[in-house]
Amino acid sequence: MSRKHRNLADHSVSDLYRESVSRSSSVPAESDDFDPQVYEARTETGTDEGDLDRYCLITRSEFHGADPNLCGPVRTIDKYHSAVDRLMTEGHDIFEGVLSYDTALYLKYFIKVKSWFTYSTLNLHIKQFKYSATDASAKPCDVSPQAAKLSGQAIQNWNFLRLLPLIIGDRVKDTEDAVWQLTLQLKDIVDMICAQKISVPQVAYLDVLIQEYLESRKGLFPEKMDDAEHSNISSSIMKVLPDLPAAILNILEETLQSLGVETTEDFPFIQEADLLSVLRPIQARKLVAAWKKHNQTTEIHSQSALTTPVSSTPSSHSSSPSPSHPITAPDWVDSFQIPLEKFPEALMQCLERGKRPSPRLRREMVRIVVTEIMAICASPGKQASTQVAKKMVAKYPQSLQDVIEGDVVGPGYHSLVKQLQARIENVKRNSAQRIMKRKQGSDEYDTEGIPAEQRAAVQDTYGCIQWDMKFMPVSETPESQQDKKDKMKMLSEQTNFSPDEVKTLMKCTYYSQRKDIIKGTELQSLMEDWPFLFQEIGMTVHFQELTGVSLKDTFLNSVEKKGKRLLDFMRTIFSDRKKQVMQTVIKLKFLRGQLEGCSEDVKDMVLLLLSYFEEKEETLLHYVEETCLPQDVLPESLPVTPCIIVCGTSCYTSRPFMLSIDRKIVNDQIPNFISAICLMFGSYYCLNIHYPVDLASTLEFLQRCFFNINPEKGTKVETKKNKKQLTVNPRVLTLIADLSDHEWRGTC
Incomplete structure (x- = not known):
């Protein structure tokens, strides 16, 4: 544990504050960077009985008396050092210690690992934030990517943490993220420490809060390896890659540590893919090959030693090490049995009768299965979770498969894989002292496992069955x-x-x-x-040849089967959960008026999906005046990706529609909204265009549920550097699961 955190852990909070609460045996606390604004704020507001400060033992009247030095017990050198050793000064230990280092560490995680924002964005938000008159005189400093701590003075760092949720709160995409929760916990601790008045029960609670914080922080951000093992790992890397820059070596060591590597004996379990976020593919292959070769050599020596006769002396037995952990067979998944006997009776009734279990029972099932898995393998990967999910869905397809109105979404087990993985990560987060693999932010050494051209081709071929014809048809020349x-x-x-x-x-x-x-x-x-x-007639043919799917017919059939269920869910269930969706429902009801028909339902459906996923309507629909001609549309106002141009203030009254691609109007005579949606969606596939991030969830949901394109691997979403891409968008999976539950409840 670092020195700055040991100050919190070595002394109980009760000891540190007993004197300030009971006013029995302490001295006034000062710091060489004591900020007059902090003192002024405290003394002006005051505390009970006219105290100058909660660290000070004398009252204002005593201080302003004839000789303040005569008040209280006589201070000696021994008493002074004893008191100071037990006292936690805010300026050193908090604002320029724990707060400064930990806040910088958490910001680096949000920027480098989660990619929620950048240092430039953060510093811009700090400058543009509207501070109160009190805070304006001590604004937070800019945060440097290279610095290990905040660069501000004590009062600036305090203000920064106190205002951090307001400064970057809108950029936090997952408020349940463990590190974000840890940041808020640190803020709560600092708020209590800086409180002008604190009771004895609150001190006890603060003690618990700090201990929880230290344990959580240690689990999420473990300390460095010991020096000897660190040196062994560094030398092992440099033997294979002697020209590796020191900066990349340090990042590689951090990556290995985050993967759980503690000694060089863990090297054989590292795979090439684990290193591609730091090293170039050839470098990663060299390392993995060298480590495997070394491991095989070691195994050969071990086997020859076992076959060599040895004396049966006690020393020979004691010198042979026995494994401290059972060795797990790599094919444990093949023999894994679903623990049906541990499932609750209510769950088994649903599974055996082919009924879909409630969300509560499904979560209980996942917890039981994960407990069973981790009893066999302490760190199962996604491949293992996928195989287990396949087994479960194959055994009980009617109860566990991903379906909407009878249509299987994807392979049918993605949502179960997602739940299993989430549970495994939660269990590992509590037990394993490590965090997810860090990403390297440097452009110079940042590489992907697949070249950019090849990666683009992989995305282009997503969902296609005949993307490139190698040979011209025999009947053609x-x-x-x-x-x-x-x-x-x-x-x-x-x-x-x-x-x-x-x-x-x-x-x-x-x-x-x-x-x-x-x-x-x-x-x-x-x-x-x-x-x-x-045009619709030609794109339909091209899309059919490309994907094997009839563009408009498939969409209309899906709308007929699933559209009502989706609209019913959005208008009733989810509008009660989310204010934004409720506002959209009310707005669409007003815009639609008395209009009826399939086309109007599709408009409702698309606009509600955009609201549900909180995606930008202007990226999909561009509104112009009702009398606007194609040549009057300003190209710079259009998005680069396929976009439907609506002539009028509402898509409910527009006739006709237009389609733009790459800011060019490619079709200005689309008769209805359904044709416009089909042409817009078909353009992404026919012209090798990736889904924009701003529409990723809406387009993938339409793709999987209404156009019935369900590849098991890959993604159509444009990739971000250093950002892991999932086979199925988790938000899409969540909506699919909710719709499936809604469907089953509706049939009960």
């Missing part, structure tokens, strides 16, 4: 492809073309269309060469 292409250009200028003929031509030229798109042909050239690709 380059000349025939060009002839059909020219014919479609001619037909696009006519108003009475045959739809069937266009569909046939689009299907026959799919090979050439894909080649032009994949090689990155400019959008304007695509519009000129393949005009029907941006």
